[in-house]
Amino acid sequence: MSNEGKIVGSAIVSHHPGLMQTDEFRLEDGAGRDSDLIEGFKRLRARIDAVSPDAILIFDSHWFTTGFHLLDARAHHKGTYTSVEMPWYLNGLEFDYRGCPDLAKMCQSVAEERGVLAMAIDDPHLTHEYATLNLVTKLGLDVPYLTASNCQNCQSHHFLEMGAVVGEAIRRSGKRVVLLASGALSHKFNEIDWERKSPRIFDAANVSSPENIASDHEVIELFRQGRHDVIVERFPTVYRKIPWEGLGGHYLQMVGAMGGADCRAPGIALSEYENARGTGNIHIWFEV
Template identity: 60%
Template sequence: MGKIVGAAIVSHHPGLMQCEEFRVYMGAGADSDLIAGYGRLRKKIEAVKPDVVMIFDSHWFTTGYHLVDAGERYSGTYISDEMPWYLHGVPYDYRGHPELALAIEAVSRERGGYNRAIRHPELGRHYPTINLVKQLRLETMDLPVVAVSSCQNCDWEQFLPSGEAIGEAIRRSDLRVLLLASGALSHKFNGIDWKPRNPRIYHESNVSRPENIESDKQAIALMKEGRHDLILERWDEDYRRKPWEAFGAHYLQMLGALGGTACRFKGETLSDYENARGTGNIHVWFETQPHLDTQDARGLSEYTPIVTA
């Protein structure tokens, strides 16, 4: 019987792929704590020993279906069409897991759902997947990666059954699967002529609006308590209106796989809450195996960040 061995909300923002010198400059003399947070998260991944990493990609927008990438291998050089002046020349080479993707489609069809596997050698990559593959060294660990899309013509409630089908397919397998929800919380960008409130660009006061900061911190507090049900209760009146990145598709699909409103897995923050162009970013780990050692990951060894071309 397969199992979900861990889960996390993980920031992928492209500024983290710039060179350390520039990041430290933007941080007024200190790097983003999200960089050190990748190292803390990698230690968690090494401890739970997954067979497959599933990434809920908040930039892979699809229409009509929740798509699951069923390719066998992905290799190439990534360039972002959003920010090509610095996010370019990123080589990638990692395995997929077509059997898991096809199993998810089979379960979804049984349930009358909308998850479908797609297998096309020319299907493009998106940086919420590529940035995590690079920053978490998933290639070095030789871990298969399966990306899941954010279906843009869904109501938010429809992401939960997508995640439920994924969770059931994992249970029917013999795989140990790690879930990564790749995206921000509140996702309102600052204007192009925005002037920072704090010289440290990453500082939370530079998030676009005070009410977004308050809302994000409330959600983080509820995650720490394992009260995902209360986050869902407030979704329409709060988090849907901010809104979260991809309207929360990455979190909601992950949560569906973890049990939806019944999920009580508590969150452990692995980074500071930080700004990125006005959006609220953080890494939060959810321990799904209580028997494991849950020592504070901040005491773990140093992490050497990725530097791209």
């Protein structure tokens, strides 16, 4: 059917709070060179502009829910955000953007048909998370956004099932949608009093362990080859134990929407692989 919706692009995207600091502070912390993730947002914006989506769906690795996958069904989002985690610099962030309630409700409808526990929530008092707001701010796109949660009592296969729900809902919606998996790869923080191995804070040498660095590079290479089948197979026994941010729910839902283990979308790195307080971060675009 010509009016079927489709996924027109997807990406794993870093959202770490350090990216929201002033240019001057990032340059100082980066030993004179900014995080490449900043330029990476511009490269990502160009990829999204090229496919002209009707909406962007963000799998938010910070919106932890329990018992249900949730979708933010509000029609409009406006307010001022201060992070409870790092309020000394991620504060006073103004946001004003459109939601996508029809797609949220379509996701709930498909989930009900399939016996997947998911709900669309339209509540004006629902809080926002910076894993969504940082992306909306840095991309600066005037399109509707839908945020999906990261249900913390899920195994890997539950995330894949919810992703498949999202993929079917997009097909029925008639919309052209870009998926953004907002989160890091390996996600083990350095201790509060850690000492840098490199003076440039973004340097991959500052990621929490050589094992995590090696694991992240392994996955990045599998992304490049489009071997999501290998990643999906290894996730419960290998990558979940690293662990990835949000148990990998942001990536697993995204790839679930694109066919799960059958997905062969190759990954194109849009930034360098960088450290953020010990976690492994990169922007990777997947050609669909």
